[in-house]
Amino acid sequence: MAVPSTHPPNLVPSHVLHRTLHHTPPVVTHASGSYITLSNGQTFLDATTGAAVACLGHGNARVRAAINKQLDSVAYCHSLFFGTSAAEELCAELAVGTGGKMTRALIVSSGSEATEAALKLARQYHLEKPNPESSRTLFISRDGSYHGNTLGALGASGHAGRRAIYEPLLAPGARVSACNAYRGRREGESDGEYVARLAAELDAKFKELGEGRVCAFVAETVVGAALGCVPPVPGYFPAIAAVVRKHGALLILDEVMSGMGRCGTLHAWQAEGVVPDIQTIGKGLGGGYAPVAGVLVNRSVVDVLTAGTGVFVHGQTYQAHPMACAAALEVQRIVREENLVANVARLGEGMGQRLRDKLADCRYVGDVRGRGFFWGIELVKDKTTKEPFDPALKIAMRIHEKGMEPEYSISVYPGTGTANGHTGDHVLLAPAFNITQAEMEHTVDLAARVVLEFFTALE
Incomplete structure (x- = not known):
């Protein structure tokens, strides 16, 4: 039986040793500010600045x-x-x-x-x-x-x-x-x-x-x-x-x-x-x-x-x-x-509170914690016992993937092993230091929407 190709259309098979050999990641063609554009034309909000890296956003002159x-x-x-x-x-x-x-x-x-x-x-x-x-x-x-x-x-x-x-x-x-x-x-x-x-x-x-x-x-x-x-x-x-x-x-x-x-x-x-x-x-x-x-x-x-x-x-x-x-x-x-650390401090507390408010009623969000522009959302199967999800469900990665759907077009950072190194899921938000109040609120609202609608669909 032929094995379906995982390579994007119109691209030769990759010679890169990607993090997984079972999937070739989408190709980035352009990035500016807090947004990244892919070869398929989709532009998404980089709400984690990669891995909490791009603190000034992309394309700084x-x-x-x-x-x-x-x-x-x-x-x-x-x-x-x-x-x-x-x-x-x-x-x-x-x-x-x-x-x-x-x-x-x-x-x-x-x-x-x-x-x-x-x-x-x-x-x-x-x-x-x-x-x-x-x-x-x-x-x-x-x-x-x-x-x-x-x-x-x-x-x-x-x-x-x-x-x-x-x-x-x-x-x-x-x-x-x-x-x-x-x-x-x-x-x-x-x-x-x-x-x-x-x-x-x-x-x-x-x-x-x-x-x-x-x-x-x-x-x-x-x-x-x-x-x-x-x-x-x-x-x-x-x-x-x-x-x-x-x-x-x-x-x-x-x-x-x-x-x-x-x-x-x-x-x-x-x-x-x-x-x-x-x-x-x-x-x-x-x-x-x-x-x-x-x-x-x-x-x-x-x-x-x-x-x-x-x-x-x-x-x-x-x-x-x-x-x-x-x-x-x-x-x-x-x-x-540009006094950007002060901007992080000024907006960071509100960012955390807004996340907590948006996710307070979700029975699968166990904890929202962080500081400044560095916030984590821990996801649990049972909010009372703090029991984590079965790792086989890949909850955090699936939330990331849902965020990348065109309807949302936002990247959140998935993490696993939160509870004991093997089980437990979380996602992170870590935006650029130079975003505005309105951009912070949009980032939080969109990320929270992804989490809430993911679990609504899961149920």
């Missing part, structure tokens, strides 16, 4: 000009031998954005690469201290966390579904509970009691692993696609940081998805009353105009390396790539000059 200007100067040089003004100016911009708390930056090409570098830097820090601690080889992270797809980054992640087939290859580590009020806080438990319990759990984990064994505690300041925009409860990170410091480890905060303005402050940790030792950034750093991510390093870590070897034993071919740096620099200048 200033960024395009900055990339072209850099291309006219130098497209590539090896960072072992040479520097560029684009890299220097970008890293200076990033340091200023932290209020001088983070004094050095390493620019790489992806969030996974940033995590790899952060883990290696944490290890080297402990070896370079005046009293080196070579026994510090372990990392503690949280259940449901995701820090990247390379083996080191995946080893530091706690998302069971994404780890599963690679478990034999992953470095040993340890996990503690996520700070997930919807699924983790006990009935009648206050924020303070919940925080104290999680801090005690982390303290016990340090002791279980052995004093002087842990390099760092790694956490997403606001959990992204793995759990669906889960913010920490008030007081969580100060309590956790105190435990980490007590045991002589470092605090690594992953803001690849949630940072660079996405949550209404330039860095999500700036709303938490803590400063990380090492921070990873990405996505909104370059707004999708270049593959770029980074590692920000606290002065205390830099000082140890400076007094030691003065060399970070790590490097990559495209580190501090000039065109990537030029693109990211212009994106960050636009964000600052």
